[in-house]
Each structure stands twice: as C-alpha cells, then as structure tokens.
Amino acid sequence: MKLARSFYERPDVVTVARELLGKELCVVMDGQLTTGIITETEAYAGITDRASHAFGGKRTARTEIMYARGGTAYVYLCYGMHSLFNVVTNVKDVPHAVLIRAILPRKGISTMKARTGKNVINGAFSNGPGKVAKALGIHYSHSGLDLLGKAIWISDAGLEVPDDQVLCGPRIGVDYAGDDAKLPYRFCWNVSVIK
DNA sequence: CGGCCGATCCACT
C-alpha cells in the first residue's frame, strides 16, 4: 500500500527516517519496475543542521526542492558522478529530508544488475547511496518528482522492524558539520537477521 | 570567470 502524504508531512524528520526502514521503495524508469526494501537511512534536519544543504535557510536552484512539501524526491549530484536520492519531509518551506543509503533489492533484480554492472561484492548489493540511485535508474534530473506519483513511490510492505534489529549512530561523510556530525541521525536495519 | 570541494565508489597496494 502506497504511503500517504501524511506519512511524509510529519514534523519529526528523525522519526520518519526510522519508520522508512522496512518500507519498499518502488521506481519505474525506462519502462522497468525496480523495488527494494529500505535498510539504511539518514535524517537531515533543515536549517539548524550543519550537515544539511539547507543549513542557515540557504536557498539555491538545487536546494529549492528541499523546501517543497513532504513526499517529494530530492536528488542531487555528488562528487560529479553519483546521484543521491532523498525523501523530502515536513510541510512546504521546512527543508527536511531523509537520505536513502541502502536497499535490499526485491523486484527487477536483473535490471538492477544490468544497470550497476559488476557492483556485486561479497554478497552485498545496493549498499551505499550512489549505488541505490544507480540500481533504481534514478538520476539527479529526477529531482522534484512527487512520491505519490507514477514514477517513484514508497509502499508499506508489512514488514516489522523491531528496535533491537536497528542500529542508530552518526551519519556518514559529514565530518565538515562539526558537532552536528555526531548526531545519531543514521538508522540501519541489521540485514543479517532478515534473510 | 576561476577555483575549490563534495551526504561516493572502486581499483589497487
């Protein structure tokens, strides 16, 4: 069942990041359906969060998408070669977002393998935000798409994600953010217990 | 307009 607008528009981005674990991210690109269970997320808490692109209320052509209403896709290019996919949360003009860092591929696996080439190492797959977007066919030009639309949406797969299977800790790659880099805004569902 | 840098990934040692 597709998640409703109200799921994304809630005020606490950290809660949304936690609850996105176990949900199914579904994407139709190039006529191909690919989906995966979300296993790792990070919250970016808007204008007060030094690690966020919207820190200090900054608005640019790129970050403007973060100010859209909850349930919008924010995708941007990192290191000149990787698209990173985020879920915009909270109401319009509050630039909160959740980065999807890892998924467990579910449907369209052969399509994902074709897109990512030989990115299958030690049994892991689609772990890492750049690889997730690549496997799902998401490009930074897709930034701004509605998550209640027909290209990208998220479903409640009916999976239970108990607290004792969830790791919570600091975010990755945000050392530049000072004290905010230490905030426990990263959630990881321990995949080894899923099977 | 020039220069710096990044919410990363992979090959290689």
Next chain:
DNA sequence: GTGGATCGGCCGA
C-alpha cells in the same frame, strides 16, 4: 587502507 576519478554547484573577485 588509500588515492584517483570527475564535474555540477557555489562563492568570491
């Protein structure tokens, strides 16, 4: 564990 790839976005001049 480490360094290179690679280029859009952002800022300062």
